[in-house]
Amino acid sequence: MTTPLVIELNGVIVAVTDDTPRILTVKHLDHSLMESKPDALPFGPLDPAADRTLELGLRGWVREQTGIELGYVEQLYTFGDRNRDPEERQGGPRVISVPYLALVREGQLSVRAEASWRDWYDYLPWEHWLSNHPPMIDEQIAPALARWVKKTSEPAMLRSRQERVEIAFGLRGATWDEERVLERYELLYEAGLVAEQARDRLWRRESRKESRDISEDSSVEPKTRFLGQPMALDHRRILATALGRLRGKIKYRPVVFELLPPTFTLLQLQRVVEALAGVRLHKQNFRRLVEKGGLVEGTSQFDPKTGGRPAMLFRFRREVLRERPAPGVGLPGATSGSLLK
Amino acid sequence: MTTPLVIELNGVIVAVTDDTPRILTVKHLDHSLMESKPDALPFGPLDPAADRTLELGLRGWVREQTGIELGYVEQLYTFGDRNRDPEERQGGPRVISVPYLALVREGQLSVRAEASWRDWYDYLPWEHWLSNHPPMIDEQIAPALARWVKKTSEPAMLRSRQERVEIAFGLRGATWDEERVLERYELLYEAGLVAEQARDRLWRRESRKESRDISEDSSVEPKTRFLGQPMALDHRRILATALGRLRGKIKYRPVVFELLPPTFTLLQLQRVVEALAGVRLHKQNFRRLVEKGGLVEGTSQFDPKTGGRPAMLFRFRREVLRERPAPGVGLPGATSGSLLK
DNA sequence: TTTAGTTATACTCACTTTTAGCATAAGAGT
DNA sequence: ACTCTTATGCTAAAAGTGAGTATAACTAAA
Numbered sequence: 001m002t003t004p005l006v007i008e009l010n011g012v013i014v015a016v017t018d019d020t021p022r023i024l025t026v027k028h029l030d031h032s033l034m035e036s037k038p039d040a041l042p043f044g045p046l047d048p049a050a051d052r053t054l055e056l057g058l059r060g061w062v063r064e065q066t067g068i069e070l071g072y073v074e075q076l077y078t079f080g081d082r083n084r085d086p087e088e089r090q091g092g093p094r095v096i097s098v099p100y101l102a103l104v105r106e107g108q109l110s111v112r113a114e115a116s117w118r119d120w121y122d123y124l125p126w127e128h129w130l131s132n133h134p135p136m137i138d139e140q141i142a143p144a145l146a147r148w149v150k151k152t153s154e155p156a157m158l159r160s161r162q163e164r165v166e167i168a169f170g171l172r173g174a175t176w177d178e179e180r181v182l183e184r185y186e187l188l189y190e191a192g193l194v195a196e197q198a199r200d201r202l203w204r205r206e207s208r209k210e211s212r213d214i215s216e217d218s219s220v221e222p223k224t225r226f227l228g229q230p231m232a233l234d235h236r237r238i239l240a241t242a243l244g245r246l247r248g249k250i251k252y253r254p255v256v257f258e259l260l261p262p263t264f265t266l267l268q269l270q271r272v273v274e275a276l277a278g279v280r281l282h283k284q285n286f287r288r289l290v291e292k293g294g295l296v297e298g299t300s301q302f303d304p305k306t307g308g309r310p311a312m313l314f315r316f317r318r319e320v321l322r323e324r325p326a327p328g329v330g331l332p333g334a335t336s337g338s339l340l341k
Numbered sequence: 342m343t344t345p346l347v348i349e350l351n352g353v354i355v356a357v358t359d360d361t362p363r364i365l366t367v368k369h370l371d372h373s374l375m376e377s378k379p380d381a382l383p384f385g386p387l388d389p390a391a392d393r394t395l396e397l398g399l400r401g402w403v404r405e406q407t408g409i410e411l412g413y414v415e416q417l418y419t420f421g422d423r424n425r426d427p428e429e430r431q432g433g434p435r436v437i438s439v440p441y442l443a444l445v446r447e448g449q450l451s452v453r454a455e456a457s458w459r460d461w462y463d464y465l466p467w468e469h470w471l472s473n474h475p476p477m478i479d480e481q482i483a484p485a486l487a488r489w490v491k492k493t494s495e496p497a498m499l500r501s502r503q504e505r506v507e508i509a510f511g512l513r514g515a516t517w518d519e520e521r522v523l524e525r526y527e528l529l530y531e532a533g534l535v536a537e538q539a540r541d542r543l544w545r546r547e548s549r550k551e552s553r554d555i556s557e558d559s560s561v562e563p564k565t566r567f568l569g570q571p572m573a574l575d576h577r578r579i580l581a582t583a584l585g586r587l588r589g590k591i592k593y594r595p596v597v598f599e600l601l602p603p604t605f606t607l608l609q610l611q612r613v614v615e616a617l618a619g620v621r622l623h624k625q626n627f628r629r630l631v632e633k634g635g636l637v638e639g640t641s642q643f644d645p646k647t648g649g650r651p652a653m654l655f656r657f658r659r660e661v662l663r664e665r666p667a668p669g670v671g672l673p674g675a676t677s678g679s680l681l682k
Numbered sequence: 683t684t685t686a687g688t689t690a691t692a693c694t695c696a697c698t699t700t701t702a703g704c705a706t707a708a709g710a711g712t
Numbered sequence: 713a714c715t716c717t718t719a720t721g722c723t724a725a726a727a728g729t730g731a732g733t734a735t736a737a738c739t740a741a742a
Contacts, residue, residue, distance in 0.1 A: 626729070
């Protein structure tokens with residue numbers, strides 16, 4: 001008698017419109033105790049007999065649930081911890097999920113009514129540094145995490161938690177690393193600051209058999225409101241993985257262009273990068289970098305609707321792939337040093 | 342009647358000794374037509390009932406097959422294309438494989454007799470640029486790939502192949518990107534330059550049912566010897582994935598130290614980086630970079646066995662994690678540009 | 683005990699990149 | 713004509729990089 005196994009495919013479908021990064025969500029029938037149906041990513045199981053590749057399976061589910069035919073797609077990670085899906089506890093199969101990141105141009109698509117575009121910072125508001133250091137971090141996150149750190153009595157664990165918190169959230173002089181999105185989400189989850197943790201705890205209570213799963217001090221924060229909009233299952237963890245990956249990738253591969261029309265102004269390009277990285281950039285230097293770096297080339301067309309002087313329209317310069325080893329847009333602190341003899 | 346599904350866990354276990362990167366292999370019982378048993382990575386199926394996480398499952402298999410208890414471990418990718426495992430064609434279950442990269446310190450380990458350490462460049466010799474541009478590239482690979490490119494008649498396909506080849510192998514003025522290891526292996530596979538492709542083609546012939554799987558022009562090169570040592574199943578593809586990932590990662594995360602003893606000389610550190618990247622570095626500048634970059638700190642101990650002046654022993658400086666967003670060792674061309682406003 | 687060979691480490695110098703601005707250009711609206 | 717807005721050109725100072733020279737501290741052979 002073997003335990004059945006299911007591979008679930010998830011799609012994090014990203015577009016940037018109006019300088020806002022958005023993801024495509026669907027409604028999920030949740031039999032949980034959460035008030036309303038939480039947002040979910042498009043997802044569905046792999047059909048081991050019919051789907052020739054994982055990616056094709058994913059494309060099929062996305063087509064069916066949202067009406068979109070995906071272009072650029074990239075595998076993110078494989079989550080396989082037991083009991084990520086609560087149905088597993090009620091005798092369901094072991095579920096392994098394989099999420100994909102997909103980049104599309106929102107304007108050129110129409111989606112099913114069941115699906116809708118949401119600002120991804122609604123789910124991960126602490127990642128939004130466009131205007132400034134989000135006050136939420138100092139006002140809610142830092143104190144709550146400090147309490148959580150102190151909840152453990154073991155000194156080694158305490159130091160480890162302390163270090164994780166400081167590095168992840170750039171506290172006490174540590175520098176904020178915009179790529180550590182997943183680390184941040186997981187800390188907030190462990191510390192009980194996101195609604196999903198409370199939900200999963202309830203499920204854990206219900207199925208008392210595995211009481212050791214209830215870690216002694218991962219408890220719900222009483223006075224803190226939960227942070228950000230929750231999602232179904234572990235979809236927010238997947239979203240965090242996607243955001244982290246994308247923030248990393250734009251630095252060394254020209255993926256931003258998947259989110260832009262074939263021709264665009266440099267400010268449009270900059271806004272997309274900023275929206276993803278969650279950081280504001282220096283306009284003149286950005287221009288110099290992408291232009292001199294050979295990443296784009298001017299068409300001789302102009303965009304008259306800029307509000308000021310018309311901007312030249314640029315296009316992605318494919319040849320850069322031959323010329324430079326890691327063509328991306330670069331972000332603060334990217335200078336790491338080169339040492340060829 | 343559902344098709345059964347199996348998740349296979351693979352470990353690419355890396356150590357660097359004598360300035361040579363090595364991987365741990367085991368013997369694989371292969372019912373194929375290949376002369377002798379090909380080398381394999383340690384691997385085994387996930388037990389959906391017993392293994393709480395994928396990583397734990399992997400650690401178990403590695404322990405059993407090699408006698409090693411793994412430390413640093415990182416998931417690589419999930420390969421799910423149908424018929425990667427030839428047994429699938431003979432009615433076996435659908436196999437999805439999830440490989441992990443593990444870094445260990447070889448000197449401190451003793452492994453089972455069934456397992457053995459192999460130079461990873463034996464399997465991927467074209468990646469070895471330590472002494473110079475490997476002659477194999479110009480003498481065998483470039484001409485063979487050029488023939489393969491021309492085998493297609495469709496112009497779009499031809500251009501696409503041409504571009505892939507040039508970018509992957511740094512031909513015709515393109516720059517060699519040491520991270521594109523997987524791209525290179527896959528090109529060689531498609532072009533029939535590695536033994537695995539010939540083997541898989543034979544299997545494909547045998548099970549005639551799916552004749553469309555035989556792509557018209559992915560044929561075995563007649564006059565060329567196959568390149569590099571073959572491995573079982575698709576383990577060489579997995580190895581290529583691992584090498585590419587590791588070459589990327591040393592640049593922005595301090596993973597090299599997982600391969601070194603707690604204290605080491607700067608030359609030891611440099612040799613490990615060189616072994617992985619397959620590139621030689623400038624000694625004085627390397628020293629400046631890791632020292633000023635805060636990646637290491639001197640102990641006041643010295644290593645007397647250097648052959649010349651004794652070298653100071655250094656240790657990894659953990660605090661760098663707080664200070665710098667992406668602490669790694671840096672390689673040629675890493676200057677990408679930073680644009681904070 | 684020189685002397686040659688080997689590795690370590692300090693320092694320099696000529697560039698190149700990056701940061702942070704200033705300044706001008708070319709449109710729209712009043 | 714004036715103001716506001718966005719685009720784009722340009723530059724000085726600071727920081728970082730690539731390639732070497734010079735010196736130090738050891739071992740082993742002459």
